[in-house]
Amino acid sequence: MIERLRVSGARLTDRLTEPWHQTFYTLMTTAMRGVCFTFGRYQVIGVAHVPRGGPLIVVSNHLNNADPPLLGAAIPRRIRFMAKQELFEGKAGALYRWFGAFPVRRFEADLAALRQAQQILKDGGVLGMFPEGHRSDGKGLGPPHPGTELVALRTGAPLLPVGITGTEAVRTPKVLLQRPRIRVVIGEPFHLTGSRRITAEQVRDGTEEIMHQIAALLPAQYRGIYADGGAAHRDNATHRRPMPRAGVAHPETVPETR
Numbered sequence: 001m002i003e004r005l006r007v008s009g010a011r012l013t014d015r016l017t018e019p020w021h022q023t024f025y026t027l028m029t030t031a032m033r034g035v036c037f038t039f040g041r042y043q044v045i046g047v048a049h050v051p052r053g054g055p056l057i058v059v060s061n062h063l064n065n066a067d068p069p070l071l072g073a074a075i076p077r078r079i080r081f082m083a084k085q086e087l088f089e090g091k092a093g094a095l096y097r098w099f100g101a102f103p104v105r106r107f108e109a110d111l112a113a114l115r116q117a118q119q120i121l122k123d124g125g126v127l128g129m130f131p132e133g134h135r136s137d138g139k140g141l142g143p144p145h146p147g148t149e150l151v152a153l154r155t156g157a158p159l160l161p162v163g164i165t166g167t168e169a170v171r172t173p174k175v176l177l178q179r180p181r182i183r184v185v186i187g188e189p190f191h192l193t194g195s196r197r198i199t200a201e202q203v204r205d206g207t208e209e210i211m212h213q214i215a216a217l218l219p220a221q222y223r224g225i226y227a228d229g230g231a232a233h234r235d236n237a238t239h240r241r242p243m244p245r246a247g248v249a250h251p252e253t254v255p256e257t258r
Contacts, residue, residue, distance in 0.1 A: 020098065021097075021098060021099070021100045022078065022100075024098040024099060024100075025072065025078055025098075025099055025100050028069045028072065028099060029069055029072035029073045030073070031069075032066070032069040032070055032072065032073040033073035035176070036070070036073065036182055039176035039177070039179060040166075040176065040179055040180050040181070040182045041179055041180070041181040041182065042182050042183075043181075043182070043183045043184070044074045044183075044184045044186070045183070045184070045185045045186065046185055046186030046187060046188075047074070047075075047076065047186060049160065049186050049187060049188050049189065050075055050076060050077060050160065050186060051158065051160075051189060052077075053124065054124055054158075055120075055121035055122070055124055055125065055126075055127075055155065055157040055158070056077070056121075056125075056126045056127070056157060056158060056159075056160055056189070057121070057126075057127045057128075057129060057148065057151065057152055057157050057158070057159045057160065058071060058075060058079055058126060058127070058128045058129070058159075058160045058162060059129055059130075059131055059148055059159050059160070059161055059162065059210050059213070059214060060128075060130060060161070060162040060163070060164055060214065061130070061132065061136065061141055061162075061163060061164055061214055061218065061222065062130035062132050062134065062135050062136060062164075063135060063136060063137065063138055063164055063165075063166075063167045063168040064135060064137075064167035064168055064170055065135070066167055066170060067130070067135075067164055067167055068081050068083075068099065068101070068128065069099070070164065070167060070182070070184065071128060071162060071164075071184070074162075074184040074186070075126075075160075075162075075186070077126045078100070078125070078126060079100075079126045079127070079128040080100050080101070080102065080120050080125055080126065080127055080128065081099070081100070081101040081102075081127075081128040081129070082101070082102060082103075082104050082113060082117055082127065082128070082129050082147075083096055083101045083102070083103060083104065084103070084104060084106050084133065084134075085103040085104060085105045085106070087101075087103070088103045102116050104147070106133055106145065107145075114147075114150070114151065114154075117151050118151065118154060118155055121151070121155045121157045122155070127151070127157075129147070129148045129151070131144035131145065131147075131148045131207065131210055131211060131214070132144055132145070133145040136168075136224065137168050138168030138169070138222070139224065140221065140222055140223055140224025140225070140226075140227065141211060141214065141215055141218070141222070141223055141224035141225060141226050142224055142225065143225065144207050144210070144211050146203055146204075146207055148207070148210055149192060149203055149206030149207045149209075149210055150198070150203055150206075152191075152192050152206065152210075153192055153198050153202065153203070153206060154198070156191070158189040158190065158191050159189065159190055159191070159192070159210060159213070160186065160187070160189050161186075161187040161188075161190070161210070161213035161214045161216075161217060162184060162185065162186050162187065162214070162217065163183075163184075163185040163187070163214055163215075163216075163217030163218040163222070164182075164183070164184055164185075165181075165182070165183045165185075165218065165219060165222055166180050166181050166182035166183055167180075167182055170182075185217040185218075186217075187213060187214075187216065187217050190209075190213060192206045192209060192210075211226055212226065
C-alpha cells in the first residue's frame, strides 16, 4: 500500500511539474550540445537508429555525471532517467528531479521505482538506465546490477544500446580547453527474448545480452570485463529477435508491482 501511494504521488507531481521539467530538460541538453560542439571534438553516430515514437529503454555505459545530459543531447527524444537514491539526498537533488530523473534504491527491490519506470514506458516514453549502476571513470565496463532487463522483460519495450567514450576525461572545466574527443555511438534497437514465466536465469541472461550490446559499440579499452568480445558470456545470453510490436510480459516469479 505504501509503495502504491508513493507511485501515485510521483504521478501527480509529474503532471503538475511537467511543463517546467520539459523546459529545464531542453535547456540542459541544448547547453550540453553547445558545449560539446564548441569545446570538444564531438561526434554522434547512429541517430537514425532511434525509433521516433513508442516506448524505449536507452541503456549505456556510464563514465561521468555529464552522461545523462549528453545522452539527452544526442538522442532526439526526451529521456527519463532512473538514478540512484543517493543523488537526490544532497542539495543537487532538485536538479536531478527538474531534469526529470527519479530515484531508485539500489541493492534492494524498489517496487516504487519499478512501477514508475513501467508507467513511463506504458505512456510511450523513453527510459534511460545505466546497467552498471555507477560511474566507471573510464576503467571499462564492470559487473551490471539487475533491474534493467527486468523492466524490459516485464514491459516488452525495445532497448537502444549506446556507447559513450571520452567523458571520463572531463573532470574540471579546464579540460574543455584541451578539446576532449567525445563520441556517442547509438546501436540498433533490440528486444530480449522471454517467456510468460520470467525466471532468475532469464533475468541473468538478459543482463548479459544488454552488456554485450553496449560493449559492441565501445573500443576495446572501454569494454572492461567484456573485453574478450563477450565470448565467455554469450553462451548463456539471450539472442536478439526482430522487433515486434511491444507487448506486456507476464511475470510469475518476480515481485508483483501492479
